[in-house]
Amino acid sequence: MTKQEAKQRIEKLKRFINQQRYQVHVLDRSDLSAVALDSLKKELFDLENSFPDLVTADSPTQRVAGVPLEKFDKVEHTQPMLSLQDAFSEQDILDWEARITKLLSAKENEGLDYFCELKFDGLAVELIFREGLLTIGATRGNGLVGEDVTCNLKTIEAIPLSLRGEDEIVSGLKAAGLAEVFQSFKAAEELVIRGEALISKKEFAKINQQQMAAGLVAYANPRNIAAGSIRQLDSKITAQRKMDFYAWDLVSDFGQKTHEQEHLVLKILGFKIHPAAKRCSNIDEVIRYREYWLKHRDRLPFEIDGVVVQVNNNKLFDKLGVAGKSPRAAIAFKFPLREAQTMVQNIIVQVGRTGAITPLAILKPVAIGGVTVSRATLHNEDEIQRLGLKIGDTVIVGRAGDVIPDILRVLRELRTGREKSFKMPHACPVCGTPLVRKEPDVIWRCPNQKCKARQRRYFYYFVGRAAFDIDGLGPQIINQLLDYGLLSDPADLFTLQETDLLNLERFAEKSAHNLVKAISAKKRIRLSRFIYALGIEGVGEETAQDLANIFRSLRKLRAVSLEDLLKIKDIGPKTAKNIHQFFRKKDNIVFLEKLFRVGVKVENTSPKSDSQKLSGQTFVLTGTLSTLERERAKEMIRRQGGNVSESVSSDTDFVVVGENPGSKFDKAKKLGVKIINETEFLAFIE
Ligand SMILES: [Zn+2]
Known part of the structure; x- marks a missing residue:
């Protein structure tokens, strides 16, 4: 191949590969397999190897540069990279609107609209293109001066090394009806855009697994990895981190009138933008937008910590100006934090239904994700050791969904020396029975069947969703009933009268009537639920269902021999023994008889009559x-x-x-x- 031929081939390959990048990353559709694309890249690489002087900066082969840097150069931003003020509540966002509308004329306020987009939990960067080529990529730094991290940003496939061809851009603008707005656009001019380098949740989990496997500390959040990866002196490491990029700001002025237009143009130029970004015609729409993403954030492949709201009209945006270090016309409308810092005031232990002792941290109350949290589970003694937690420590607490929060980290640096170590008690805090722990079990247990704490927990369990499922009978009411001495065991629930309940707090005739009715309605119970409600150790919902399917009646289950129980495939020897023993203990026999006496009826499991699954066997x-x-x-x-x-x-x-x-x-x-x-x-x- 002559040099001239090679040059032509290289140009064609580059253009094709770049178009494919646009298909995959910006338009999110591809008609070429990754293998085919790799083989084209390989051909380009080989050609460039033979003719090294034909290598250009925007060649897809140049994404990973050779030598690690000594340090990063400084880059002055053309315009300051401002930070945003935060809003956390609806009231905050309404106050923000009130502040800006006051600064605008009545006419300006008339058509005031907003542009909303996701607030990525990544690292904001600025990209500068000269003559269509990516020339500088910089971090935000202090807002005025950042660091030149170009070679690291080049490793991110979602970032174009060059803008799309001028012809493609012009026809794109025409198709979007933006040709007039951007008539001054010239690809040859300097172009400045901003966006976010980020890492997916999946990649985050993968990197943390590798960190732990290597005995290193796990990263706290995806933002930390994104920042750490972009600020790597060796871009080979950045390249391994499979980062992503979304553009969100066109800084260069080509006459664009709104932020919405900027997003459209960014896409036409070759940048990836997130389709969730949208114009909102009033503040109510903005509030609904955030609510929607608060609810659906878990569907996204990456983390967001809120939405960014700004005045859509660029002229008004500029007119509103800057207050302190932030533009007045934009605000970060954040989600409630799922993590918070607080202090551990005490560590107590809780006794569960099976006697399991769970240590709990009593926290200085703190709001997390819109809920005030005052306790966190510590799971077991080993967990306290693992965290190195002492009473009085400052900790980071995190909440996932609606579960009880966990302590994520102890901030040992903030210790005063007055913190106290926690010692696991040797006896049950409720009944005083010495606790037992059978290795390899990590849990200490109160072995006393009559322990008041265990009994209380059993009541909660008995009325719970998967057992008797009694509507309106929560722990608070059970506690009152127990404290008033109205219950000695769950069978007593079925003999409660309305007059018993009227003495309790918050009960009126209507609510008392409803509760008695609700309890009575659950006297008939399916066998599987009934077995589960007995609370036999090791018998969860699934096992209870299996037992019901196999034995079909309580009478048969009670009569089964240990030997036969041991033959059932999905039931372990320990659980089989527990089941067998349960029905032979005197207390339990008395309890069962009492349940039947007060009217509990267990429905046998009926065989499926219409199934033909044994057909032909x-x-x-x-x-x-x-x-x-x-x-x-x-x-x-x-x-x-x-x-x-x-x-x-x-x-x-x-x-x-x-x-x-x-x-x-x-x-x-x-x-x-x-x-x-x-x-x-x-x-x-x-
Ligand atoms: Zn106890």
């Missing part, structure tokens, strides 16, 4: 079944479409083996027919 039964009569078993198979045969042959699909099986068992073994026991059979036909 042949069963042979041998030996004595313990929970089923043979005729009943046959009926169950037939009802689900299966066949029952008296002799084993190669056509037999399953042989169900009970106690003392006969010759059929041996024959099945010889023929290699699948052999199942009774419990497996019961689970199978479910």
Whole structure:
């Protein structure tokens, strides 16, 4: 290939690869596979290797530069990169609107509209293009002077190394109806834009995993990684970090009238903008916009910490000017913080339903995400050790969704020396019974079944959603009922009278009537819920459902032998033992009888009559079944479409083996027919 041919080929490859970048990153659609694109890049790389003087700065091969830098050069911003004032509440944003409208004339206020966009949790940077080529990329720095991080920003595929071709831009402007507004636009001129370098949640998690695996400290948030990656002296490291970029500001003035137009033009020039950005015609729309993204932020692949609101009209934006270090016409309308700093005033322990002791941090009350938080779970003794937490420490508390907050970090640097270490108590704080901890369990437990704290927790559990599901009966009412001595065990709930409730706080005739009715309505209960409500250790919702499916009636479950329980596939030996023991303890027998006496009716699980899932399968039964009569078993198979045969042959699909099986068992073994026991059979036909 001659040099002239190589030059032409290189130009074509560059243009094509850049167009593909625009397709993928800006338009979010691609008609070329990543493999194909890589092979084109490889060809370009090889050609440039043969003709090194044909390498240009905007070549896609130049994204990762060779040598690490000693330090970053300083870059003066053409216009200061101002920071934004924060608004946290609706009132804040209304106050902001009142402040700006006061500075504008009545006529100016008439058509006042806003532009809203996502506030990325990343690093703001400025990009300068000269003659269409990315020349400088800089951090915000102190707002006036930043650092030249061009070679690191070049590693981000979403950032174009050159603007799109002039012809593409002109036709893009025409199509968007912006040709007149931007008639002074010349790609050859200097172009300054701003945007955000950021990292996805997925990449954030991946990097933190690597950090931990290497024994390093995990990053606290994606912004920290973004900043750390952009301020890397070795751009090879930045390149590994798969960063993203969204443009949000066109600084150069080409006659654009609104911020909305700037977003449109940025896209036409070749930058990625986020489609959530939108014009809002009044402040109510702005408030709704933020509300929407507060609710849906988890759908985004990256973190945002609020929305940015600004006056859409650029003339008015400039007229409103700057106050302190921030423009008056823009504001960061933030989401409530999900993290806050506070102090641990005390550490107490809580006794759970199964006797598990959970340490809790009592916090100086602090608002997190719109909720005041005054306690955080510490999970167990080991967690306190891991955090190195002492009473009196200043801590960072975080809340995810609606769960009880966790302590994320202890700020040891702020210690005064008066902090006190926490010692796990040796006895239950409620009943005084010595606590036990069986290795490898990390949890200490109060072993006393009659412990008042355990009983209280059991009440909450018994009426809970997955158990008896009694409407309007929360912990507060249960506490009152217990304190008034109206309940000794959950069976007493079903004998409560309206007059009992009228003595309690906040109860009137109507509410008392409703609660008694709500309790009574739940006397009939499905077997699975009832089993769950018994609170047998190791029996969660799933296991309770399994047991209900297998045994179908409480009578059969109570009668089952430990041996048969141990045969059930999904139930471990410990849980099997717990179940077996539960129904043989005197207290529990008394409790069950009491439940039935007060009117609780457990509905047996009915077999599914319409299922045909055994269709075409042949069963042979041998030996004595313990929970089923043979005729009943046959009926169950037939009802689900299966066949029952008296002799084993190669056509037999399953042989169900009970106690003392006969010759059929041996024959099945010889023929290699699948052999199942009774419990497996019961689970199978479910
Ligand atoms: Zn206790």
